[in-house]
Amino acid sequence: MDVTVRDIDGIKRYLMNEGINPSYQRIKIFEYLANHRIHPTVDTIYNDLCREIPTLSKTTIYNTLNLFEQKEIITSLSIEKNELRYECDTRPHAHFKCTVCGTVYDIRHEFPLVTKSVIDGHKVTEQQLYLKGICKNCSRDS
Amino acid sequence: MDVTVRDIDGIKRYLMNEGINPSYQRIKIFEYLANHRIHPTVDTIYNDLCREIPTLSKTTIYNTLNLFEQKEIITSLSIEKNELRYECDTRPHAHFKCTVCGTVYDIRHEFPLVTKSVIDGHKVTEQQLYLKGICKNCSRDS
DNA sequence: GTATCTGCAAAACATTTGCAATTCT
DNA sequence: AGAATTGCAAATGTTTTGCAGATAC
Numbered sequence A, B: 001m002d003v004t005v006r007d008i009d010g011i012k013r014y015l016m017n018e019g020i021n022p023s024y025q026r027i028k029i030f031e032y033l034a035n036h037r038i039h040p041t042v043d044t045i046y047n048d049l050c051r052e053i054p055t056l057s058k059t060t061i062y063n064t065l066n067l068f069e070q071k072e073i074i075t076s077l078s079i080e081k082n083e084l085r086y087e088c089d090t091r092p093h094a095h096f097k098c099t100v101c102g103t104v105y106d107i108r109h110e111f112p113l114v115t116k117s118v119i120d121g122h123k124v125t126e127q128q129l130y131l132k133g134i135c136k137n138c139s140r141d142s
Numbered sequence C: 001g002t003a004t005c006t007g008c009a010a011a012a013c014a015t016t017t018g019c020a021a022t023t024c025t
Numbered sequence D: 001a002g003a004a005t006t007g008c009a010a011a012t013g014t015t016t017t018g019c020a021g022a023t024a025c
Helices: A008-017 A022-034 A042-052 A058-070 A136-141 B008-015 B024-035 B043-054 B058-072 B138-141
Strands: A075-080 A083-087 A094-098 A104-107 A122-134 B075-082 B083-087 B094-098 B102-108 B121-135
Touching: A008 A094, A022 A042, A022 A058, A042 A058, A042 A083, A058 A075, A058 B102, A075 A094, A075 B075, A104 B058, A104 B075, A122 B094, A122 B138, A136 B121, B024 B043, B024 B138, B043 B058, B043 B083, B058 B075, B075 B094, B075 B121
Parallel strands: A094 A122, B094 B121
Antiparallel strands: A075 A083, A094 A104, A122 B121, B075 B083, B094 B102
């Protein structure tokens, strides 16, 4: 799902369409990803959603994200060691992580994507381009 | 260090040159990386080196790899979630991981590298291109 | 002899698993 | 009721930390 989702019913229909039983927790987790395009970690999702759903457990978040990823409606990013991040934008694009403030930005233009489906004889089915450095905001501040 | 290292003295000089005290363990760990271009995990390095150095501890491997990475003589790869790999080739190149056999290949040609130092206003200092799919060998087997 | 380095044990995290309770239809 | 889902507690796996002993200069 590539645009901000405004209504719960839209999410419900989308999940069902992808073969996912739309439970309350699953809808809320997907809604969170759709409306918070910050590439959150499990911990961030948990801390934020806990306020709204006090009974929510991390296990459910792990279960749900693993299910979503397996159904290919979200993507996981391992741009930083020991820190998995998630996003619900599955269109191919690159990511830039600022080493100062930690923000992860989507990079949609001006970056090279592999277009060949075979490289050095290997069949390519997935790709991730991770960039790091100092972001626009942090450069200006210093 | 980009070519296979044959002599311990060469490694010793290289480490000293990079401001690293060349202890026995550090030399052996660097030698291992230089002569095993398989992008090993800490566990692999530990299991292999243990045969030669029975008293070696994983803590020392973690300490050493973190030191090497900080001194920028090795690179860590987070191509797979929850599995850090290391290599001593710091020249820019891409990596391909086979989802069948798990092998990680270096990709030196036919892949796009970011050449601009500024993208979307962000200063880029590091990049990693991770590809996944089915490798040459596993395609042939099936 | 003083700095540094090593390695054990414990701690700190992140993620998964087993399973009983809950929810949904 | 029956099947799926949730969430607690425990297990697993990885990396870091504290610290005492060993090593090197």
